[in-house]
Amino acid sequence: MMKSAYFQSVSSSRGYWLISAIAGVITLAGLIGAEHMESAGHWVTGMSNQVVWGVPHVFAIFLIVAASGALNTASIASVFGRDDYKPLARLSALLAIALLSGGLAVLVLDLGRPDRLIVAMTHYNFKSIFAWNIFLYIGFMFIVGIYLWMMFEPRMNRFTARVGTAAFIWRLVLTTGTGSIFGFLVAREAFDSAVMAPLFIVMSLSFGTALTLLIGMLIFWINGATMDPALAQKLRRLLGFFVIGVAYLVAVDHLTKLYVTGHHQLEQFILVDGGIYTLLFWGVQILLGTVVPAILLLLPRFCQRGYLIAAALLVVVGALTQVYVLIIGGQVFPLELFPGYSVTSTFYDGVIADYTPSLAELALGMGGMGLAVLVTLIGIRILPFVPVQMTGENQD
């Protein structure tokens, strides 16, 4: 086992193997789902010519956005000089790489032609934000890798702040790019908006911090240890503020659209009579995913660890729902080609499209989460990512 004064790798334990096994099974299920989708074709999924991006994309976008935000804890330590966050810095960077790997794996496996990945990596249309994102994602892996090197190697520690700043800026650009994938879509009312980029930035902070808390606490649990209460309290307040931040930008997005007569039908659909989408928006995204966690995270009376875990879990559920309502809800609503007319056709113009996620899609999406957890578990075992306080040793 590798050890420095402050960090060490994790030794095996029953809890470690149990979580690894669960993550392994989930990842395997994802691979099986992907193989089924690729060999039979996408007709076996719930996706169609109306809803072209389904649950795999929901998970992929969630993981990619969370990956960017997971680096935040390290950024606070390196860029903003807050030493009290340093114990989590290495783990935060590992999580960023792990979550991004999971998200990218899902994205690639959902392609119509995943065998053409080489084509995607050698042919670029630089007007496409998608093409830029490919560079940003791969570059992010490299930069975080170098950032980790600076943190691990004592002789390079003096460069940590500089590389950390570069990584911080890179991830802001990356998340702006991810948001702009949707924000640049002039064709679709739900997406065409400059608010998508900043919304995704705040989403990344919220999702990333929630996952850092949850996976951090999981590692503590595996090792029979507990997180330093002062650090837990700081992360709790941060998450609370990020959740409010997301709510603010969601409100701005909807209030702006509500002001514009042309968008009233879309807002009516999402907010009032969209059936499952309205229920998911108000019931899960807003109530369970924003209001309840904000209360649990920011009011002093809910300071126990159990509330923190519950709040972080609710934030994750709310996050997945938010991405679902955004991506799927934005696609089921028909394009407005003929204002003033009601429209029918054989190609589902003018009607709310159907979408029911299939098992293969859910498996693939969850497989991405499983892969992220697996990468993290492998990482903490082979290299000293984890602060000694987390390993159950040196406890008074």
Place this chain on the structure above:
Amino acid sequence: MDMKNSSPASPRRTFFTQASAGVALLALAPGVRLVDLALARAQDEPASAAQRWGLLVDVDRCVSGCDACVSACNTEHGLGDSERPQTDAQWIRKVDLVDHNTGHQLSLPLMCQHCEEPPCVDVCPTGASFRRADGIVLVDKHTCIGCRYCMMACPYKARSFIHEDLTGQKTHAPRGKGVVESCTLCVHRVDRDESPACVEACTDAGREALVFGDINDRNDPLATQLAETTTRELRADLKLNTAVRYRGL
């Protein structure tokens, strides 16, 4: 037969070119292009921006319930019916409209609008979605990775994704699982100086609601009609400068 400089269909092609040139010179009915032999592109020359292929849809002549254009397109390209309409490819579809306030009813065909500034081309990460020099917007299916971003970006929902294995494809319309496709303006026919299958079918059905031609050629009947009658683009506020225009909408 000497393999080096002919293909088995060559006598047919020569006949076709001459016959259609002859017919075109005699009759100027909509849907039949006036072929100026001096300007017709040779097969081994690249498409050029000197031409811009376009389509005019006369909505007043289009009838609800008639889908000659759709059937012709499906037959021409081997678009099958897998009994899964939500995932079947449709390159052209008939749209029926009813005005909310007045109750006025319309019917019109809707296909790829072959924009001059196509959003689908902008967003394609590999450059598979591209605009040919003569204005036809196509998917290079060799480079398409099936990401479906162009389908998200198209303001007209013109693109289809192929959701299953295919067999029995037409030689002139290669298509397979996992790539995206849309109306090609019958590029294989246009390159032979013919007009698209939908245009011919509409003419054959006696409605003549579709006019095909070269927008850049002042003497072309399409260009003349565009100059002399009121036509508009769909979603004109997006300023995409589509090659497909509608009259009577």
Place this chain on the structure above:
Amino acid sequence: MTQRFVMALLIILSLATSSIADVTLPSYPKGKGEHCVEPTDVMRRDHFEFLKHQRDKTVREGIRTPRHSLAGCIDCHADKDAQGRFVPVNAKGQFCQSCHVYAAVKIDCFSCHAARPSERVSQSP
């Protein structure tokens, strides 16, 4: 020690390479006409370059010369079965498939491209 190792290696290699004698060389139905659009040895080495170059010219620029077109290959090299119907060129024992199986190179053309000549060709004598 080294001597024994070299002997063992030589024996293994000769056993391995002798098995090549058992592999069936490609055999496929003869194409139409006297000869192909390019000499056989040129085709063997470079046919994929011709096809790849031609496809980009055709798709991107609209240049449709029949000499190196895939449809042109199929028009000549497709065989007919006992009932006079064309057999797909990527079927077992047919033109494309027999060499590609021998060379163990997977091709992706026919998931999209028609493996039989078009109807216009089928109808010509």
